Amino acid sequence: MFRKKENMLINHIFRRKKSKITNQKSKITNQNSDTGKEAIYNRICRAFQEDHTLPADFKLEEINTQETIRFAPGALEGIFGHHTSGNSGNNEALYDFLVKRISQLPKLVINELEKSGLLSNEMIISDGIIKQIYENKEGIPADSLLNLACFFITDGTEEYTVKLGLKLLCLFNIDDNTELKNILLDLAVWEGFTEYVVLNMSDWTDKNNAYFQLAKRLKGWGKIDAVEQLEPETEEMKEWILCEGCRNSIMYSYLALVCAEKCDLYHVLKTRKLNEREFSGTKDMIEGLLDEGPCDGISVIENANELLFMFVTQYEEIRLNIEDITLLDSILDYVNTYDGEDKTWIKKVEESIDRYFSQTDFKLSILNSLQEKKQWYAINVARKHNIDIAAEYLEQLKNNFEANVNYISYLFEVNQYVEEAVKVSEDNLVYEKVAKGMGKLLGLGKAEHWNVDMVVQNLGNYPYLGELLIKASIHSPITRYRNMAAMALEGWKQKLNKPICDISNELYHDIVKVSAIEEDEQLKERWKLLLQ
Numbered sequence: 108m109f110r111k112k113e114n115m116l117i118n119h120i121f122r123r124k125k126s127k128i129t130n131q132k133s134k135i136t137n138q139n140s141d142t143g144k145e146a147i148y149n150r151i152c153r154a155f156q157e158d159h160t161l162p163a164d165f166k167l168e169e170i171n172t173q174e175t176i177r178f179a180p181g182a183l184e185g186i187f188g189h190h191t192s193g194n195s196g197n198n199e200a201l202y203d204f205l206v207k208r209i210s211q212l213p214k215l216v217i218n219e220l221e222k223s224g225l226l227s228n229e230m231i232i233s234d235g236i237i238k239q240i241y242e243n244k245e246g247i248p249a250d251s252l253l254n255l256a257c258f259f260i261t262d263g264t265e266e267y268t269v270k271l272g273l274k275l276l277c278l279f280n281i282d283d284n285t286e287l288k289n290i291l292l293d294l295a296v297w298e299g300f301t302e303y304v305v306l307n308m309s310d311w312t313d314k315n316n317a318y319f320q321l322a323k324r325l326k327g328w329g330k331i332d333a334v335e336q337l338e339p340e341t342e343e344m345k346e347w348i349l350c351e352g353c354r355n356s357i358m359y360s361y362l363a364l365v366c367a368e369k370c371d372l373y374h375v376l377k378t379r380k381l382n383e384r385e386f387s388g389t390k391d392m393i394e395g396l397l398d399e400g401p402c403d404g405i406s407v408i409e410n411a412n413e414l415l416f417m418f419v420t421q422y423e424e425i426r427l428n429i430e431d432i433t434l435l436d437s438i439l440d441y442v443n444t445y446d447g448e449d450k451t452w453i454k455k456v457e458e459s460i461d462r463y464f465s466q467t468d469f470k471l472s473i474l475n476s477l478q479e480k481k482q483w484y485a486i487n488v489a490r491k492h493n494i495d496i497a498a499e500y501l502e503q504l505k506n507n508f509e510a511n512v513n514y515i516s517y518l519f520e521v522n523q524y525v526e527e528a529v530k531v532s533e534d535n536l537v538y539e540k541v542a543k544g545m546g547k548l549l550g551l552g553k554a555e556h557w558n559v560d561m562v563v564q565n566l567g568n569y570p571y572l573g574e575l576l577i578k579a580s581i582h583s584p585i586t587r588y589r590n591m592a593a594m595a596l597e598g599w600k601q602k603l604n605k606p607i608c609d610i611s612n613e614l615y616h617d618i619v620k621v622s623a624i625e626e627d628e629q630l631k632e633r634w635k636l637l638l639q
Contacts, residue, residue: 144264148290151297160324161296167266198235201225201271205236206243209251213258217268220259226267232274232303240278253279261290266299273303282311295321301329305336319344326356334362339369349375350388353395360402363395373410376417386421390434393418397437405441412445412452419459427467429476429484435460436491470494477503482514489517497523504528508535509557519565529573532562538579545624546584559583560591567598574611581617586627593633600637607637 147167154165204225208216220226240247252275259272273291281287288311295304301321308314315338322333334352339345349370353362366372372392375381381389393415396404405411415438422431439460442453469492476485477499489496497517501524504511508531518528540556542548550558563580566573573595580592596618599610608615615638622634 146262146264147266147269147297148261148263148294152293155293155296158324159296165297167297167299198233198239201236202239202243205252205255206247209248209255213255214262216255217258217262217264220271221263221265221268226265226271230267232267232270234274236271237274237278240275249279257287260294269294269300270303273300273307277303277306280310281307288317292317292321295329296324298325298327298329301325302332305332308336315340319347322352323347328357330355331357331361335365337369345370346385350384353388353391358398358401359391359395360398360400360404361395363392363398364403364407367392367396367408373408373414373417376414376421381421389418389421390430394434394437397441412447412450412456415441416452416455416459419456422459422463427463427472429472429481429488432464432467432469432472432488433484435463436488470496474499480510482511486514486517490520495521495523497521501527501531505531508532512557513561515562516565519568525569526572529562529566529569529576533573533575536575536579538575541579542584543582544584545621545626546586547626548585550585550587560585560588563588563591563595566595568602570599570603570610574614577614578617581614581621586630589621589625589627589630590633593630593637596637597633606639 150167151161154161156162204220204223208219256272256275259268260276263269263272273294291304291307294300305318308317311317318333318337322330322337325333334348337344339348348366349372352366352370353359355362372389396408398404399406408414419438438456442456445453469488473485473489473494473496485496500511500517504515512532515528515532518524535557536559537556541559559576559579562573563576566577577592577595580588583589596607596614600607603610607618618634618637622631622638625631625634
C-alpha cells in the first residue's frame with residue numbers, strides 16, 4: 108500500500124503553460140547587493156562534495172544554538188506534513204505583495220520581500236498562497252509569475268524566498284526544461300528544500316528515477332520525502348528500499364511501514380535467507396515498525412506476528428551484538444503486550460528469542476559496548492536484564508568522564524558508588540567555564556562545559572553531596588540548571604526536615620542572591636519556599 112501525504116498541492120492551474128526560461132542558471136548573481144548575502148543556490152552549489160552531497164556540517168545560517176530552538180532542515184514541513192496541517196501565516200498579505208510587484212525587476216522584489224517581514228525561515232510556505240492565485244488567475248500574467256518564481260529560486264538569499272519560489276513554480280510545467288529541473292535537483296540536496304522540489308516533480312516524465320537519485324543522497328527529512336514518493340519499478344529500486352530505504356537520521360518509524368510495503372518485506376522474509384546488507388536494512392524496518400510513535404507500524408500489518416517470527420529466525424547462527432539484543436528486547440515487549448486471540452506465532456517468537464538469549468553472554472556484550480562508546484545500549488540492556496555493571500561503568504566514568512556523564516543516573520538508580528561518582532563529577536567541574544548570570548537560556552547545542560544538571564538532577568536524596576555542582580547550577584543562566592538545583596535542595600530540605608540555612612549556609616546565601624534577580628516566575632516561587 109502506498110500512502111501519499113494529505114497536504115499535496117491542489118491541481119496545478121498553469122500546467123498547460125510551458126516554461127520558457129532556458130538560461131536562468133546563467134543569470135544567477137553572487138549576492139544581494141543590499142545585504143551582501145550570497146544567493147542560497149550559489150552557496151549550495153559551491154558546497155557540493157564529489158558525490159553531489161552536502162557536508163554534514165553545512166548550514167545556511169549561523170545561529171546561537173544555546174538560545175534558539177532551531178529545526179533541522181525540512182523538519183517544519185516534515186512534522187506538520189505528518190502530524191498537522193501547518194500554516195504559513197498571512198497569505199492575503201503575501202498575495203497582495205506579489206501581485207503589486209509581479210511586473211517589477213525580480214531582484215528588487217527579492218530585496219523588498221527579504222526586508223518586509225512577511226515571511227521567516229521558521230514558517231512553512233503553505234498551499235494558501237497557491238489557492239489565492241488560483242482564485243484570481245485570470246488577472247495574473249503567467250510569464251511574469253514564472254520569471255519571478257525562477258529568480259526567487261536562484262537569487263534568493265533567505266530560505267523562505269527560495270521556498271516561495273519553489274511553491275510558485277509548482278503552478279507551471281517545467282518537464283521540458285532540463286536546465287531548470289537540474290537547478291531544482293541541486294536545491295533538493297539541501298533537505299529544507301526537498302519537499303518543495305518533490306512537489307514540483309509530480310508531472311516530470313522521469314520523476315521516479317529523480318526520486319531514487321535524491322533518496323540515495325539524502326539522510327533526513329528530504330530522504331523521507333523522496334522515499335515516500337518512490338515507486339519500486341525495478342529490482343534495483345526494490346533491493347535498495349530493502350537494504351537502505353528505511354535508514355534515516357530522523358526516526359525509522361517515518362519510513363518503516365512505507366519501505367516494508369514497497370519492498371514486500373513479508374514475501375522477502377518468507378522466501379529467502381537475507382544477506383548481511385539485507386538483514387541490516389530489515390532490522391531498521393522492524394525497529395521502526397515496533398516504535399509506532401509518530402506513524403502507523405506493526406499494528407496495521409497483516410500477518411504481523413508471522414512476519415516477526417520469520418524475521419527472528421534470520422538470527423539463526425548469528426552472534427548477537429548489543430543492538431541485536433536491544434531489538435529483540437523490543438520484540439519481546441511487543442509480544443508481552445499482544446492481546447489478540449491467536450498467539451501461535453507469538454509463542455514461536457518467544458521461544459526463538461529465549462533460545463538465542465540462553466546462548467548470549469549479556470555482561471560481555473554490555474562491557475564490550477561500553478568500550479565501543481555505545482553507552483545508551485549498554486545501560487538499557489543492563490537495566491532490562493538486571494545485570495550489575497556499576498563498577499565497570501564507574502571505571503569508564505573515571506577514564507572518559509565527558510563521554511559517560513550523560514548516563515550517570517544509572518549509578519543513582521542502583522544506589523552504588525554514588526559518592527565516588529559525585530566526587531569524579533566535582534573533580535571534572537571547571538567552575539570558571541560554567542556559564543553564569545541570570546537568563547532564560549535553553550542550554551541547547553554544544554556548550555563550553557559538560558552538562559552539570561545531568562548530575563544535579565539526581566542529588567535530591569543525597570544531602571550534602573555535590574554542593575559545588577548545585578552552586579554552579581544556581582548561578583547558571585540556563586533555566587533547566589536552576590530548576591535542577593532547586594529540585595535537589597527541595598529534596599535535601601524534605602529529607603533532613605531542616606531549613607536550607609541550617610543545611611548549607613553558603614547555598615542559602617546563593618539562593619538569596621539568585622532569588623533577587625530571578626526572571627522565571629515558577630523559579631521565583633521555588634526559591635521563596637526554599638528560603639523559608
